[in-house]
Every structure is written in structure tokens, then in C-alpha cells.
Amino acid sequence: MPNEKRAVLIAAGLSSFLTPFMGSALNVAIPVIGRQMHATAVTMSWVISAYLLTSAVFLLPFGRLADMLGRKRVFLMGVALFGLSSLLCAVSSSIEILIASRAIQGIAGAMVFGTAVSLITSAIPPGERGKALGINTATVYVGLSVGPAVGGFLTQTLSWRAIFVIVAALAGITWLYAQRIRSEWSPAQGERFDTAGAVLYCLALTLLLSAASWRHTGIALAGMAVLLLVVFAVREAREEHPLLDLHLFRNSTVFTFSTLAALLNYGATFSIGYLLSLYLQTIRGFTPQEAGLLLLIQPVVQAGFSPLAGALSDRHEPRMVASVGMLLTTFCLLAYASMPYRANLAFLVTVLAASGLGFALFSSPNVNAIVSAVSGTRYGVASSVVSTARMLGQSLSMAMIVLIFTLTMHGLPLSPSYGEELFRSMRVAFAVSTVLSLLGVFASLARGRMHHSS
Incomplete structure (x- = not known):
């Protein structure tokens, strides 16, 4: 069993590294892609939104199918499709083809997201689960950390297309390693879809x-x-x-409000990297590599503190650990909303580091609270609900950006000539995000106590 647990942790960790690496690397490349493909600010936001939309839409159905057909099987199919769709993104000849390829990639991402956490919760006992989830969350933030630097380097020295080539190669490695998992978990086998x-x-x-x-x-x-x-x-x-067992929400205040807190948290924070990448490169004149190096501060702090936060949630109430993290995040968003047009470097470094700590304190304790509030036969659906809340929050975050850009940018391109318009749009987005994050603090506190298994 120890070997089984190790195999699951590594396979899930690799997949958890893969997707945020791609997302954070792509954020840095967006301004360059927009210039090369002559796309407007609104159109470029769909390169991110198309992936998030299909991921959010298909996460719950694939989570249910994973419980019925086998979590490992759906995970393997998802990783394979993710690699193939990444190659399609790499060879896209127009912005329309790139957006369509990203939508396919989102479907594959749903198959991976809907099963990775449930694989961990199936193989790891409750007393070790918080630490395991913390380690898994840390791999997410390692991906987020490496992504901006590598994405900036590749975009500046080779091409933004190289990002997708590397993602495809990593997906191949993940698929090969996942083949080493011998067990299969399909607790809902034989039930009707x-x-x-x-x-x-x-x-x-x-x-x-x-x-x-x-x-x-x-x-x-x-x-x-x-x-x-x-x-x-x-x-x-x-x-x-x-497809969705509503008793999960009716019977558990912890599950309901933890899921709502996740939705609000990701809705408030996901667009930070996207907006700051536009700000640094379009307004401040940073190169992709310089912007990537600065943006890695936040995920590096996240990666460092996530295992500690997960372990804390095994010993203390997850709602308190997560609520402190979300409150810190709220103050950081308020700082972004009120920052000057040419904010100094010390300000940006400080707020990026503080927001990284806030994310770490919220994320893994919140996931631990959610999956520990359901029975073992519902881990797949619960995992999908967690991931759906995350992806839905991220999608709503980008939908907010699309709406704000549509109303304020009026089809303007991403250009230094329109820096004032872009900056005003950013400040509005950060102000709305601050309100969402504050609501998330109250949702996190309202979840009640969680009783750990002894």
C-alpha cells in the first residue's frame, strides 16, 4: 500500500503541476500573442476563457463518470487528450483556431481535475489526507512558480508556441507514470448516468x-x-x-460553505496574474521574461507555505486557517485596486508575496474541509464539486474581465498607446474582486466546525 500511495501522489502531483504551469506561462505570453495575431483585448481574454469555460462545464459530468467507470481510467484519458490538444494549440495558425484548441484542452483538463484529488482521497487515509493535499497543492504552486519564468523565457527567446510543446511533452510523461497505478476505484460502478x-x-x-x-x-x-x-x-x-447529489449540500454546512468560499476565492483572485501581466508589459514596458520573474514571487510563497497550511488544517479548524488566508487576500486586492499608475517595485513585490501567503493559507485547508465532509463513495463527486467551484470561480473572474474590457476598452488593442484605458479597467476589476473576496471571508467563517477522525 505505501507504494500505491506514492504512485498516486506522484501521478496526481504531476498533473497538478501541468495545468497551472501552462496557465501561468500563457498569462505572460498573452500580450505577445495579441500583437502577433492582431487581436483585441476582449478577443485575447477568450484564449483564457475558452479553456476555463469548457473545464467548468464538463468537470461534474466527468467526476460522475469517473466514479462509475474508474477514476484512474478517466484520469489517463484526460491526460492523453490534454497532450494532444496542446499540440493543436502549438500549431494554431489563427486566433480562432487557438481559441477552439483551448476549448478542447479545457475538456481534457476537466477529466484530469475531476479525478486527481479523488485519486488522493481514495488512496490516502483521513489522518494523512491534509498533508497529502498540502503536498499536492504545493505542486500546483510550483507549476505556477515555474510557469511565468519559463513562459517569459520561451516567449522572448523562442516562441509562445514552445509553451504548448513543453506542455504536450509533460502530459506524455504524466501519462506514462500514471500507468504505474495498479488499483482502480469505481464506487458507483453499475449505476445509471x-x-x-x-x-x-x-x-x-x-x-x-x-x-x-x-x-x-x-x-x-x-x-x-x-x-x-x-x-x-x-x-x-x-x-x-x-449527477450532483444535493444531499452533499443539505447534510453538511461544512461542505456547502467551503464550496461557496472556494467559488468566491477563485472568482476574486484568478485574474490577478492575467491583469498584472498586461500591466507590466503593456503599461510598464517590461519584457516577457522580466514580467515572468516578478510574477513568480506569489506562487513561490504559495508553494512554500501550502504544506504547512495543510498540516495546520489537520490539527486546527480549517475554517479559521482558511478565513485568515482569505482576509489577507482581500487586503491585497484592495492594495491593487488603489495602486498608482506607476507603482514602485517594492510595492509590487510586497503585495505579491502577501497574496501568495493568503492563497496558501486558504487553499489546502479548504479542500481538506470539503473532502473530509463526505463519505468515501462520494469522493469523486466531491472532488469534482471542489474543482468545479474553482473552475467556475476562475471562469466568472475572466467573464468579469471580458465584461469590463467590453464596456471600457471598446475593441481597443493591447497597446501602450491605450495604457490609461487599460489601467482604469484594471482598477475596476480589482475593486470588484475585493468585494467578492470579502464575501468569501464570511462564507468561510460560516461553515462551522469540522470534526476530524481520530
Whole structure:
């Protein structure tokens, strides 16, 4: 069993490194891609949003399928598709093809996200789970740390396409290593898949997350999405084998408010790296490599403190550890919202480091609280709910950026000539994010106590 646990930890850790590495590296490359493909600020935001949208939409269905067909099997298929779609991104000849390839990559990401944490919770006992999740979270932040520096170097010296080539190679290595996992976990084997519920769910989220891009019909689309979600919830309450077991929320205050806190946290914070990359390169004139080196401060701090935060949540109430982290994050967002047009380097370094600490204190304790609040047969669905909350929050964060850029940039390109317009848009985005983060603090505190297994 120790060898089994090690294999699961390494395979999940590699996949957890892979996706944030790509995302953080791509953030640094966005201004260069925009110039080379002559795309507007709004269009470029879809290079990020397309991936997030499909990931958020398909996470829950793939989590359910993983419980039915086997968590390792779905994980392996997801890693393989992720590598292939990365190659499609690398050879994209237009911004439209790149966005479409990113959407496919998001589907693959959903297959990986929906199973990686459940693999860990299946193989690791409760008393060691917080530490294991902390280590896994640390690999996420190592990916985030390496990504900006490597992405900046590759973009400046070779091409932004090299980022996707490296991601494809890493996906191949991850797939080969995951083959070493011998056990399989399929606790819902033989149960029926809720196809109608999955269609309702996917359609509702697609309408909701894309509503911000449609200036004149966005409200109508959002209204339709809410209506479909209500129909979905009513159906799931009556379904024998639901896509989303609503009892997870009804029976556990810890699960409900921890999930809400995750949604608000990622909704408030995901766009930080994207916006700061635009700020540093478009307004301040940093090279991609210089911007990448500065942006790695935040994830390096995250990576260093995540295992400690996970271990703390094994011994102390996760809600307190996570709430302190989210409160610190709120102050950092407020600092970004009020920073001057040419903020000095010491200010940026300080706030980046503080936000890294805040993220570390929130993330792994919050995941530990969520997965420890459900039974073993629901780890796959719970893992998918965690990941869906994260991806939905990230998608909403980028949808907010799309909406703000649409209203304030008016189709303007990413250019130093329009730095004032870009900066005003950034400050509005950071102000909205500050409010979301503050709401997340209250959600985190409201979850109640979590009783650890002895």
C-alpha cells in the first residue's frame, strides 16, 4: 500500500503541476500573442476563457463518470487528450483556431481535475489526507512558480508556441507514470448516468459563463441559465442516481460553505496574474521574461507555505486557517485596486508575496474541509464539486474581465498607446474582486466546525 500511495501522489502531483504551469506561462505570453495575431483585448481574454469555460462545464459530468467507470481510467484519458490538444494549440495558425484548441484542452483538463484529488482521497487515509493535499497543492504552486519564468523565457527567446510543446511533452510523461497505478476505484460502478441532467447542467453553465460576452442579450442569456439551473436542481432532487447529489449540500454546512468560499476565492483572485501581466508589459514596458520573474514571487510563497497550511488544517479548524488566508487576500486586492499608475517595485513585490501567503493559507485547508465532509463513495463527486467551484470561480473572474474590457476598452488593442484605458479597467476589476473576496471571508467563517477522525 505505501507504494500505491506514492504512485498516486506522484501521478496526481504531476498533473497538478501541468495545468497551472501552462496557465501561468500563457498569462505572460498573452500580450505577445495579441500583437502577433492582431487581436483585441476582449478577443485575447477568450484564449483564457475558452479553456476555463469548457473545464467548468464538463468537470461534474466527468467526476460522475469517473466514479462509475474508474477514476484512474478517466484520469489517463484526460491526460492523453490534454497532450494532444496542446499540440493543436502549438500549431494554431489563427486566433480562432487557438481559441477552439483551448476549448478542447479545457475538456481534457476537466477529466484530469475531476479525478486527481479523488485519486488522493481514495488512496490516502483521513489522518494523512491534509498533508497529502498540502503536498499536492504545493505542486500546483510550483507549476505556477515555474510557469511565468519559463513562459517569459520561451516567449522572448523562442516562441509562445514552445509553451504548448513543453506542455504536450509533460502530459506524455504524466501519462506514462500514471500507468504505474495498479488499483482502480469505481464506487458507483453499475449505476445509471444521468444524461438529461448532464445536458441541462452543461447548457446552463455555458449560457451563464458566456453571457458577459453578449452586450445586448447577456441579461437574457443569464436569465435562461438561472432557469435551467433551477430545473436541473429540481430534477436532481428526484433522481435515483443524480449527477450532483444535493444531499452533499443539505447534510453538511461544512461542505456547502467551503464550496461557496472556494467559488468566491477563485472568482476574486484568478485574474490577478492575467491583469498584472498586461500591466507590466503593456503599461510598464517590461519584457516577457522580466514580467515572468516578478510574477513568480506569489506562487513561490504559495508553494512554500501550502504544506504547512495543510498540516495546520489537520490539527486546527480549517475554517479559521482558511478565513485568515482569505482576509489577507482581500487586503491585497484592495492594495491593487488603489495602486498608482506607476507603482514602485517594492510595492509590487510586497503585495505579491502577501497574496501568495493568503492563497496558501486558504487553499489546502479548504479542500481538506470539503473532502473530509463526505463519505468515501462520494469522493469523486466531491472532488469534482471542489474543482468545479474553482473552475467556475476562475471562469466568472475572466467573464468579469471580458465584461469590463467590453464596456471600457471598446475593441481597443493591447497597446501602450491605450495604457490609461487599460489601467482604469484594471482598477475596476480589482475593486470588484475585493468585494467578492470579502464575501468569501464570511462564507468561510460560516461553515462551522469540522470534526476530524481520530
